[in-house]
Amino acid sequence: MNQPIIRVENVGLRFDSFVALDDVSLSVNAGQCIVICGPSGSGKSTLLRCINGLERFQKGDVWVDGVSVRGCQDLPKLRRGVGMVFQHFELYPHMTVLENITLAPIKAKGLSRKQAEDLAFHYLDRVGIVDQAQKHPGRLSGGQQQRAAIARALALEPKAMLFDEPTSALDPEMIAEVLYVMRDLARGGMTMLVVTHEMGFAREVADEVVFMDRGRIVEHAPVDEFFSTPRAERTREFLNKILLKL
Amino acid sequence: MDWQVIIANFPLLMSGLVKSLQLTVVSALFSFPLGCLIAIGRLSHRRWLSGASTAFVNVLRSNPLILILFWFYFLVPLITGRNVNDLTSIIVAFIVFFAAYFAEIVRSGIQSVGVRQIQAGLSSGLTYAQTMRHIVLPQAIRAMLPALITQCIVVFQGTTVVYVIGYSELLHTAASIAERTVRPVELYVTVAAIYFIVCYSASRIARHFEKGAA
Numbered sequence: 001m002n003q004p005i006i007r008v009e010n011v012g013l014r015f016d017s018f019v020a021l022d023d024v025s026l027s028v029n030a031g032q033c034i035v036i037c038g039p040s041g042s043g044k045s046t047l048l049r050c051i052n053g054l055e056r057f058q059k060g061d062v063w064v065d066g067v068s069v070r071g072c073q074d075l076p077k078l079r080r081g082v083g084m085v086f087q088h089f090e091l092y093p094h095m096t097v098l099e100n101i102t103l104a105p106i107k108a109k110g111l112s113r114k115q116a117e118d119l120a121f122h123y124l125d126r127v128g129i130v131d132q133a134q135k136h137p138g139r140l141s142g143g144q145q146q147r148a149a150i151a152r153a154l155a156l157e158p159k160a161m162l163f164d165e166p167t168s169a170l171d172p173e174m175i176a177e178v179l180y181v182m183r184d185l186a187r188g189g190m191t192m193l194v195v196t197h198e199m200g201f202a203r204e205v206a207d208e209v210v211f212m213d214r215g216r217i218v219e220h221a222p223v224d225e226f227f228s229t230p231r232a233e234r235t236r237e238f239l240n241k242i243l244l245k246l
Numbered sequence: 247m248d249w250q251v252i253i254a255n256f257p258l259l260m261s262g263l264v265k266s267l268q269l270t271v272v273s274a275l276f277s278f279p280l281g282c283l284i285a286i287g288r289l290s291h292r293r294w295l296s297g298a299s300t301a302f303v304n305v306l307r308s309n310p311l312i313l314i315l316f317w318f319y320f321l322v323p324l325i326t327g328r329n330v331n332d333l334t335s336i337i338v339a340f341i342v343f344f345a346a347y348f349a350e351i352v353r354s355g356i357q358s359v360g361v362r363q364i365q366a367g368l369s370s371g372l373t374y375a376q377t378m379r380h381i382v383l384p385q386a387i388r389a390m391l392p393a394l395i396t397q398c399i400v401v402f403q404g405t406t407v408v409y410v411i412g413y414s415e416l417l418h419t420a421a422s423i424a425e426r427t428v429r430p431v432e433l434y435v436t437v438a439a440i441y442f443i444v445c446y447s448a449s450r451i452a453r454h455f456e457k458g459a460a
Contacts (some may be wrong), residue, residue, distance in 0.1 A: 054365050080371030090366035094384050103380060104370035156370060 004029045005065055005160045005191045006082075011050055012059030013043075013215075020046045021057065022215040028160065033192040035202040035223075038212035039238065044195040047212070048162045051193070052082045065159050080108055083153030087165040089145045091137035091152070097124070098133040101152045109156070116155070123151040127181045143174030147181055160191040167198060197242055203227060211235045251429045252436050262419030263440060269415060270402040273340035274348075277401075278394070280341060281348025286378065288353055299349070306346035312407050315339045319411060336408050344401050351397060355390035356382055395452035399445045416440065 004027040013021040021043045028034055036044045049055035051062050053075045062069040064078055072078050091100050101123065102116035111119070124130045127147040129140075137145050146166055153161060163182065167175040179201050186192055186205045196202070202209050202223065209226040211219040211234070219226065219235040230236050252259075287299030306314065318339035323329050359382045367377030387394075406417045414422070416437060424433040 049365070052369055054368060076368075076371045076373050079369055082369075084366075084369040086362065086366060088362065090362050092363065092366075092381050092385075094388065104372055107376050107380065108371035108373075152370070 003066055004063075006051055006193065007063040008047070008051065008060070009062070010060035011047070011057050011062060013046060013050065013055065013057040019215050021050065023060070024212075024215070024217055025060075026210065026217065026220070028191055028193055030159075030191055031189045032207050033186040033190075033194065033205055034208045034210060035206040036193065036195045036210045036212060037197055037199070037202070037238070037242070038218075041214075042212040043215040044212050045164050046215075048084070048164050048193065048195060051162060052079045052084060076108060080104070080156050081159045083156055083158035083161040085146070085149050085153055085161065085163045085166050087168050089137070089142075089149045089169075091145055091149055093137055096134050096136055097129070097140070097148045100137065100148065101155045104152075105155055119155050119157075120151070123154045124148070126154070126184075127151045128177075141174060142170045143177045146170065146174075146178045150178075150181055150185075154185075160193065161185065163192065163194040163196065165195050165197075167196065199227075199239075199242060211238060213238075247432060248429060249432060251423070251427050251432055255423045255427075255433075258419055258423060259416065259436065259440070262414060262416035263444075265413070265419075266402065266405045266415040266417075267444075269337070269340065269405045269408070270398065272337055273344055273401050273405075274398050276337075277341045277343075277345040278348050278352075280345040282352050282383070284345060284349035285352035285356060288349065289356060303346045303349050306343055307350070311339075311343055311404055312410065314343045315407060315411070318342070332411055332413060336411065336413060340401070340404070344397070344404070347397055347400070348394070351390050351393045352386065355386035355393075358389050359385045392452040392456040395448055395455070399448050399452075402444065402448075403441070 006026075006028040008024055008026040011021050011024045012019075024043070024047060026034070026047075036047070038044055046055055050057050051064065051069070053069045053072060065081055067078055069078065091097070092103070095103065098117065098120055101120040102113065105111045105116040105119060106113060121130060121133065124133055127150055129144050129147050129151070132140055132144055132148065137148065140148065150166075166182070167178050170178060175198070179198060182192070182194070182201070183205050194201075194206070206223045209221060209223050210217055211226075211230075211232070213234055218232045219230060221230070227239070230239060284299045284302060287295045288303065290296045290299075315336065318335045319332070322335040322338060363381055363385070364377055367381040368374065372380070405415050408415055409418045409421070412418065420433045420437040424430040427433075
């Protein structure tokens with residue numbers, strides 16, 4: 001068996017007295033899609049930020065494609081291998097969509113403008129917004145902005161993608177178009193770690209589901225098992241709440 | 247009142263104005279980038295760097311410009327070991343003094359952009375410097391343009407301070423003409439009008455950008 005693309009081992013992180021992550025371990029293999037859910041403040045987003053070295057953790061370590069995040073001498077290079085999509089898109093408002101996508105490939109990877117633009121158009125086509133390339137993000141709908149942000153992450157041709165509540169800031173009618181793109185990615189074999197409360201997406205697309213609470217992984221199971229026979233009481237409680245709401 | 251004296255000396259006053267403007271432009275042109283560096287230093291996680299930058303800003307902002315000017319006027323020749331011309335020490339003093347003010351404007355501008363944009367840049371594999379250069383600063387500068395223009399007005403008004411070491415900018419020029427012709431009222435009224443026109447136009451421009459940003 002190949003080594004996992006992302007391996008989180010016994011990671012612990014605290015901000016002063018607040019324990020954000022407590023002995024978290026998790027592996028994501030190539031082509032796998034794992035969904036992380038849990039109440040707010042449970043450490044889901046923090047875990048994602050630890051994986052690409054945006055957050056410094058005090059205990060344990062994370063390996064991305066065999067490279068240790070803790071001992072990493074070249075974090076920019078490691079981060080290029082992991083695309084990240086944020087809740088509030090975080091597109092750069094002063095640049096066009098095309099410039100948003102080509103910035104890192106040109107500046108961080110050293111591609112020519114032509115190469116980077118070809119790549120950008122390829123991924124804009126994949127997320128279905130080629131016609132928006134020359135617009136500024138402010139002119140796009142929320143769903144289009146998030147798809148542009150996904151294209152921006154894909155243009156780095158990463159080994160894995162991290163999604164941090166990618167649909168939480170969207171109006172209901174726009175959630176579907178973003179989930180459609182993500183489903184397409186997962187089916188295309190992209191390795192994905194997705195923080196979301198979209199249980200429909202989890203059921204349909206995820207291989208495994210992780211439930212976190214208070215900085216700990218409470219439950220980690222294959223998707224069918226997770227929904228049919230959750231072991232932890234806390235998971236059942238959470239699932240009841242979230243599924244009733246839907 | 248005899249306004250003939252103004253007409254006769256108008257070219258001289260204009261050359262004084264040009265010197266004031268030159269001093270303003272040169273000071274702003276160098277103290278703004280220096281201010282950017284200091285602002286980034288203040289926001290750094292390295293304690294010694296943020297400490298030193300903060301100390302610089304606080305010391306400079308807690309002293310009157312004229313004292314800083316004296317300081318450099320006597321200090322620069324002492325350090326370099328030879329006499330530098332007056333203008334050099336004036337310009338160095340201006341650059342250093344106003345860098346502290348620019349640094350504060352830039353710092354609040356950078357902070358207005360927000361940490362999540364920085365994370366987006368870093369997560370795409372850009373270095374911290376690249377993230378600053380391509381993502382944060384362009385947005386920050388847009389947000390702080392009105393404050394920057396207002397600061398340039400302050401620099402322009404600050405150039406009058408070099409009067410004390412006899413550099414012939416606008417105010418000093420006017421004063422010597424006033425002395426020579428014994429027409430102080432006409433001259434100081436005219437000079438006030440010139441300062442008003444320059445500063446008020448600049449503040450209108452600043453307001454224009456303020457509206458544009460909103």
